[in-house]
Amino acid sequence: MKVRFVDLSAQHKPLEGELRAVFDRVMTKCSFVLGPEVEKFEEMFAAYCGVDHCVAVSNGTAALQLALQALGIGSGDEAISAVGARPVFVDIDPLSYTMDPAKVETAVTSKTKAIIPVHLYGQPADMDAINTVAEKHGIHVIEDSCQAHGARYKGKRAGSLGTAACFSFYPSKNLGACGEGGAVTTNDAVLAKKVRMLRDHGAVRKYEHDFPAFNLRLEGIQGGVLAAKLPRLDRWNENRRALAKRYSDLFADTKVIAPQQMSYAEHVYHLYVVIVEDREFLKKALFEQGIENGLHYPVPLHLQRAYSYLGYKQGDLPVSEHVAANHVSLPMYAELPVEHVDYVAKTVREIVECHPVLGPGERT
Ligand SMILES: Cc1ncc(COP(=O)(O)O)c(C=O)c1O
Numbered sequence: 001m002k003v004r005f006v007d008l009s010a011q012h013k014p015l016e017g018e019l020r021a022v023f024d025r026v027m028t029k030c031s032f033v034l035g036p037e038v039e040k041f042e043e044m045f046a047a048y049c050g051v052d053h054c055v056a057v058s059n060g061t062a063a064l065q066l067a068l069q070a071l072g073i074g075s076g077d078e079a080i081s082a083v084g085a086r087p088v089f090v091d092i093d094p095l096s097y098t099m100d101p102a103k104v105e106t107a108v109t110s111k112t113k114a115i116i117p118v119h120l121y122g123q124p125a126d127m128d129a130i131n132t133v134a135e136k137h138g139i140h141v142i143e144d145s146c147q148a149h150g151a152r153y154k155g156k157r158a159g160s161l162g163t164a165a166c167f168s169f170y171p172s173k174n175l176g177a178c179g180e181g182g183a184v185t186t187n188d189a190v191l192a193k194k195v196r197m198l199r200d201h202g203a204v205r206k207y208e209h210d211f212p213a214f215n216l217r218l219e220g221i222q223g224g225v226l227a228a229k230l231p232r233l234d235r236w237n238e239n240r241r242a243l244a245k246r247y248s249d250l251f252a253d254t255k256v257i258a259p260q261q262m263s264y265a266e267h268v269y270h271l272y273v274v275i276v277e278d279r280e281f282l283k284k285a286l287f288e289q290g291i292e293n294g295l296h297y298p299v300p301l302h303l304q305r306a307y308s309y310l311g312y313k314q315g316d317l318p319v320s321e322h323v324a325a326n327h328v329s330l331p332m333y334a335e336l337p338v339e340h341v342d343y344v345a346k347t348v349r350e351i352v353e354c355h356p357v358l359g360p361g362e363r364t
Contacts, residue, residue: 003331003340005292006172010335011236015228019178022224031220034200038223042183044230045167048150049159051185053192056218056226057199060146060168063182066216067142067164068114070184070194077113085113087310089302091317096262097121097273100319101129108133114140119148119158121296122174122240122270123262127153127161134162142166145185149175150237152266159185164195169226174240174270174334175233177222236334240269243332243341247272250345255352271296272332274348278355279328285351286328291344294329 012019026037038056046054057063065082068074075084090103099117108115115134117125127141134141141162145151148158149167159165167173169181184195197203202213244267248258257275261267273296276282286293300320302312314321330344 001290001340001343003291003344005294005329005331006333007335008171008176008333010333011176012178018228019225022228023221026220026224029220033219034217035220035223037220037227038218041223041227041230044227045183046185048230048233049157049165049185051160051165052187053185053189055184055192055195055199056223057182057184057195058216058218059180060144060166060170060182062199062214062216063146063166063168063184064116064142064144066195066198066214067166067184067186067191069198070191071114071140071142071163073113073140076111078109078111080114080116081307086111087301087307088112089300089307089310089312089317089320091319092120092323093126094319094322095260096123096126096265097259097323098123098125099130101126101133104130105133108137108139112137112139114142114163116142116144117162118144118146119151121259121273122148122151122268123259123265124148124151124153124158124161126262126264128264131162140164146170146182147173147270148268149173150233151268154264160187163188164191169222172333174237174268175226175229178225179219179222181218181222181226183218237268239334239336240332241267243336243338244269244272246338246341247330247345250342250349254349256348269332271329273327273329275323275326276328276352277326278357279326281355282328282348282351286344286347289347289351291347292331295327296329298324300324 042054042056068083077085078088081087088107090107091100093100098120117130143162143165145158145165146168151158164184164186167183169177186192198213199216202209202211251258302317
């Protein structure tokens with residue numbers, strides 16, 4: 001059996017007619033950049049996330065950049081490098097793999113302007129604890145919701161849990177465009193207006209620019225595609241959750257450490273990531289059995305060459321390093337056939353159990 005890691009055609013084939021109609025509408029109106037399709041999606045996505053404003057932008061990276069710039073964060077601050085600030089990395093919690101709130105507290109300095117928790121793999125970070133630290137120090141919290149469309153924290157949607165939130169609509173995301181896309185969501189009208197201007201050359205209206213800015217606008221077609229897909233997102237996420245549960249049930253009583261859904265979270269399993277003792281052995285054996293698999297992510301940010309100037313070294317963030325070195329991402333997408341999950345889980349179990357050195361054993 002051949003098992004794909006992600007199969008985008010499984011989602012797009014059944015939607016082909018609807019998506020072609022979007023293309024026709026945009027062609028007819030020639031509303032190629034921003035325009036009514038984007039505006040409609042912005043309204044729909046704000047309502048979906050339970051916030052007052054959504055500003056659609058060209059990708060998730062742009063969303064993060066613009067949210068920070070709209071808050072006036074930049075050079076000399078501690079936040080993120082894309083706006084000229086200095087990033088400070090903190091370790092993750094060993095169960096949720098999201099930012100450890102206790103570590104945030106110790107990392108905050110007078111230069112810290114924003115905390116950016118990533119809702120990694122589709123599970124929200126512990127936002128109450130992080131917001132408490134932020135409030136104490138008077139700093140902003142920007143959710144990186146790029147992997148968590150529709151996820152919930154204590155019943156509230158990702159995207160509504162901080163000062164602002166940033167989404168990516170890269171095609172393979174839980175909600176994906178047919179190309180690049182992103183958005184900033186917020187309840188802050190002033191912030192939303194600033195992001196709206198920053199994405200469009202600082203324009204208040206055509207030919208009137210209040211400050212120098214960028215071109216980071218969403219295309220009309222992507223707005224239409226996202227609006228067509230959004231009503232299906234909850235069903236797709238339910239499928240992902242059911243598939244994840246099936247995997248996890250099949251890994252009970254094995255040495256495979258399945259992802260843990262925290263009591264406060266409704267995880268949407270953008271990725272299904274397990275921890276094993278010899279991941280290179282597992283990866284290779286899975287490929288030999290026709291099962292695609294991936295790594296998210298093998299080199300933690302603090303050890304990336306791009307951030308060598310910050311002076312981090314191996315051992316600084318031990319939990320992140322452990323997960324980076326021992327995880328494997330298994331096939332996961334909303335349309336993944338149940339038989340594939342069963343085959344993958346059975347194969348993983350067999351591979352882990354017949355490891356030449358580790359052999360069968362208790363869950364660690
Ligand atoms: C957690 C996270 N943050 C940010 C991004 C950046 O989004 P984009 O690729 O749309 O720029 C991604 C996309 O992969 C992501 O997964």
